Amino acid sequence: MAALWLISPWAQAQTPAWQQLTAPACALGSAANAQALAADANGNVFMAGTFSNAIRFGTTLLTTRNSQDSEAYVAKWNPAGGFMWAQRIEGSFVQISALAVNGSGVYVAGTFSNSLRLGAVQLTNASQANSPDIFIAKLIDQGSTAAVAWGQRTGGPAYETISALAVSGSDVYLVGKVGPNGGTIGNVAFPNTGYWGFVAKLTDAGTSGTIAWAHQLQGNSYVIPFAVAANAGNVYIAGTFGTTATFGATALTGTDDCFVAKLTDTGTGANYVWAQQAGGTDVEQASALAVAGANVYVAGYAESSNAAFGALRPAASGPRSFVAKLTDAGNSSHFAWVQQSVDGGLGSISSLAVSGPNIYAAGSFSTSSIAFGSAATLVNSSQPSGNPLSPWGRDGYVLKISETNSGAAFAWAKPVGGRFEEVSTGVACSGTSVYLTGWTNSQTADFDGRPLANPSGNNAFLAYFDDPTLTATTAVHSDLNFRLSPNPAHGRATVALPGVPGVPRVALTLLDALGRVVRTTTVLLPATGLSLEVDLSALPAGLYALQVRAGGATATRRLLVE
Template sequence: MATAVDDNGNVYVAGFFQGTASFGSITLTSQTDAPDVFVAKWSPFTNAFIWAQRAGGAHAERAMAIAVSGTNVYVFGEFLSPTASFGATTLFNSSSIVPGSTSSDLFVAKLTDEGSTSSFVWAQRAGSAWGDFATAMAVSGSSIYITGYFEGIYTLLGTNRFLNFGPDNTTDAFVAKLTDSGSSASVVWAQHIRGAAGSEQSLALAASGNSIYVAGWFGGPTVNLESQGLANGGGADGFVGKITDAGTSATFAWAQRISGSRDELVSALAVNGTNVYVTGFFNTDILPLGSTTLANAGIGTDVFVTKLTDTGNFVWGQHAGGTANDYARSIAVRGTDVYVAGDFSSDTARFGSTTLINTGSGTPWLRCLCNQAYRHRQFRLGAACREQWQ
């Protein structure tokens, strides 16, 4: 589900597996036939995996994000098991106190990379008796930033208790900071992204010094990022916001919407200096991005890429895709080069002067009829809404 690279070019991967999984000569076995977490390190010098670790319990656990800072490796995800073990640390799922309830809690875990081996140092949980979902993580020094969303009545992030103000089967989003104190960690502050109706989901996160950037989408008429309020232009709208970390507290500096007459979803963001790059997909006919307007090439979803200043103003926008559904999933920036990756089900998809030809029928994607979420057929179908799909 996620990768990270350290200063020496080592590649760290995290995700989930069932049964037995081989990482070169290293074999991991899940505790039961349900998915467990894996974290592994691959060396570009030996072209081989150096170490691999598993974590989990009797039910399903998934690592969704990974970040590396020096010899510290951080993993963020979800666990369904009543108890889940991360090395010597055991986390207890809060839904286990409610008879008959099985919902995911959040976990953040730290490993120390000792070169040829690794070990879990600590693990922290967050969440409530309802579903809590992990999407992205960023690290700056000893500060660990996480984002995701939750369903149900409320969630707990350290001492922060956030109420879901939407109706049943809707989600609210959050951003939280943990401080790594070496042998342990704790939640320092948390921010609530909420609306009065509909769902809000944060899907992307980046950190640059004490500036934290978060992006996602909202389906209700309005969304509040602290004192920053955004109005919906129709369907689901994207949002991008900047948080200033003041140490033990934080505030939203600005928020910007990505809005047309139908659906616009932000899936990833990257930051370089004072430049903020955002990508996602849209199915509205015309998508305005400041003074730039993008026209949809067909009746499905097209890719967009846009650059904003550090004050939240659009600089430029680019469009890609074909007549069917095309999606951007991730983005990275290095200097003035911006890289975007995703998938397309159109017969042909245009990226500027380059045209890609689809060699098959494409992988079907599902859209929730109640506009709660977009999910891959092989991923979590309807983290927030498990009802009607098309």
């Protein structure tokens, strides 16, 4: 019988508590970051970023052509097995912009100069001057390995970049910009009169990907999208525009305002349905987007004290980050609510994730503090920089907003800090788990009191916790068979779990009746199975839930402690 769980590392009840912090092995002289994150329905997490010299994900070592090169990676991780695989993206000046998952398909996008190689796929830049071209690639997750399905380059002799992508079925949507001297997306050539935004669709045929259509965003000045989301043929884009922007029959007029627009995909093209703007006399920018049914969530930055979000005019005392919700009524839309931080204008939100009434944001700030209503005030832990434009190094955070039928409110915010800089770049949800990624250049990063060592001084991180939204009285999910006995229990209970091929470890989480984490641990899972005795003597009598995760499989059982 395994040792008592009470002796294993575990966290006392918090709401929420970080359950695991991890990072690739990055030695002195090497560096890495994480720029994008995605999670599948089975609790597998995928991260992508850039690295130099050498970096190790579990047993997989990736090295660049020389120690000064900057190349890219895509890696898979899950709480029970750790890093499962990693793929190197070899090339010149490779940058990662976006990552998405659909079933076993993992899509990664970014830019490169000169040439790029991923597995057997090799792409060549169309510009003799090596201005960036866009790449989109698909990998197939095969459990402990990945196969490269295809890679696609798009661009011309000018400058093209991609900001975000979204996947719906076999449709892959991307947004970005071209310019300043023209550019090409698919078969669409852009004018050589400045920077132009675009939205495009790539069709995934299984073994190849092809640009199906591309639209140039129209306006008198710049119209640049930074985010995209898709849902059943509806495509949503968000970004910023200078003076005017035209989306089909809708014309927007403003001064450096942000926009959200809806398109319907016709197969060979797209039609604009509606567009909304938010802004005032100063600068506003939308940077992240998420969609759930008819709910469209947008995050960004607002500088104007008089910024209006449709008919909503929330009070504001200065520059701040915001999260807002629009309701899509089909042929029209309206802003439903807006939540704003107080951060002195040096904050940013890079990613949004939605699960039911819970909205999560990954962001960073470089002022002395940032406040989210009365729910949380985070104090910057970095050293003052001496730069009056950015007086502090950046600290990261993950933020939760809780939505009700009458509106929304900040629930909590958790910091990611250190002596120098920490930046949160991606957030994703799977089941009851929330995942956060980003990068740190402090020797030790601090996750709300939990340290993560960083010997190289420049490394990516991945962290997760379970949000208390699963109650012990909720119907359980069971795609993994385990026994919990006796039940009801007095003082102790035993967890019996059969071996799972290819899964060396199992994660166990005990939650109370409100879904709060009481204990969590990860233990070895022998091929012959596991018998683990759980000490319940210190727990108050009541109803609990035990969640077991092995590889991509999870199961939850109710437990009554008497």
